[in-house]
Amino acid sequence: MKILVTRAWPKATEDRLTNAGLGDVTLRHPDTPMSHDEWMDAAKTYDVIMPTVSDKIPAEFYPAAKGKVKIFANYGVGFNHIDIDAAAANDITVTNTPDVLTDCTADLAMGLLLAAARRIGEGERETRAGKWEGWRPTHMIGKKVTGATLGIIGFGRIGQAMARRAHNGFGMRVVFQDAWEVPEDIKAANGNAEQLPSMVEVAAEADFLSLHCPGGADTYKMINAIIFNAMKPGAILVNSARGDVVDEDALFDALDSGKLAAAGLDVYHNEPALDPRFLKYDNIVLAPHLGSATDGTREAMGFRAIDNLEAFLRGDTPGDLVTP
Numbered sequence: 001m002k003i004l005v006t007r008a009w010p011k012a013t014e015d016r017l018t019n020a021g022l023g024d025v026t027l028r029h030p031d032t033p034m035s036h037d038e039w040m041d042a043a044k045t046y047d048v049i050m051p052t053v054s055d056k057i058p059a060e061f062y063p064a065a066k067g068k069v070k071i072f073a074n075y076g077v078g079f080n081h082i083d084i085d086a087a088a089a090n091d092i093t094v095t096n097t098p099d100v101l102t103d104c105t106a107d108l109a110m111g112l113l114l115a116a117a118r119r120i121g122e123g124e125r126e127t128r129a130g131k132w133e134g135w136r137p138t139h140m141i142g143k144k145v146t147g148a149t150l151g152i153i154g155f156g157r158i159g160q161a162m163a164r165r166a167h168n169g170f171g172m173r174v175v176f177q178d179a180w181e182v183p184e185d186i187k188a189a190n191g192n193a194e195q196l197p198s199m200v201e202v203a204a205e206a207d208f209l210s211l212h213c214p215g216g217a218d219t220y221k222m223i224n225a226i227i228f229n230a231m232k233p234g235a236i237l238v239n240s241a242r243g244d245v246v247d248e249d250a251l252f253d254a255l256d257s258g259k260l261a262a263a264g265l266d267v268y269h270n271e272p273a274l275d276p277r278f279l280k281y282d283n284i285v286l287a288p289h290l291g292s293a294t295d296g297t298r299e300a301m302g303f304r305a306i307d308n309l310e311a312f313l314r315g316d317t318p319g320d321l322v323t324p
């Protein structure tokens, strides 16, 4: 069994994988993205590939890997970098790593919300630059978080964790949109959240709009001019989900018109090559995809990916099977 780990993992997880006796493990160091040629070689070389969310897997990989690559045991909960239909069509099983990063991602989303609302990035830059002129009544006024309304798009694990933080910690009213009809007890346990019928209605109610839906074709540029136009003037967008969920042109327009007061972002189209326009806005907090980046969480993600692989190789159904 030849196993490829596409990026460097935390040492404890690499150690467990190499000592698990599952096969011949290749750990790709140094930690650089795989080129197109490497992917095409991997299609003919490995039985198991353990990719991660920043991998760019060429479309030609899937048919080339048929009969050789048996599983993508993904390191990460998001799997929009994997073409699930093409994987299924070419007999490649896919697993992911939910649960273990829920709290940390929601913590980061709350941090972005606070930083954008209270202008922490701008204030930090001003202070570092030696431009702070001292306390004054009109200096760097932000938006009050306590008691405001949070709109959530996507009420899965991370959306629910965000709702709890906002409601329990900051007394926020929580409204959300999701395709599934969420049972009353789940809404009550997660911030007394209210389900609204559409994204537009959530956007219209929200002082803060936080995205917690998956990326991929179904949600591509779903947060667009229609949603921004529906928002209250001075609202704030938080995105810790996937960059491609937001139409970035529409985002810049909403910031230019003053419709949006600010944004707190962890994810972007075409990461890490950000649209240079982002750098012009002082009222956008820019984080480099840090949602799950805490000690313990990145290990837990690796262990979960290995658990899934072990189950698959035993002939069991992996706990975190992803299906089209």
Ligand code: DGY
Pocket: 053, 075, 076, 077, 078, 079, 101, 289, 290, 291, 292, 293
């Ligand atoms: C994931 O696992 O999908 C996250 O985006 C990584 O932080």
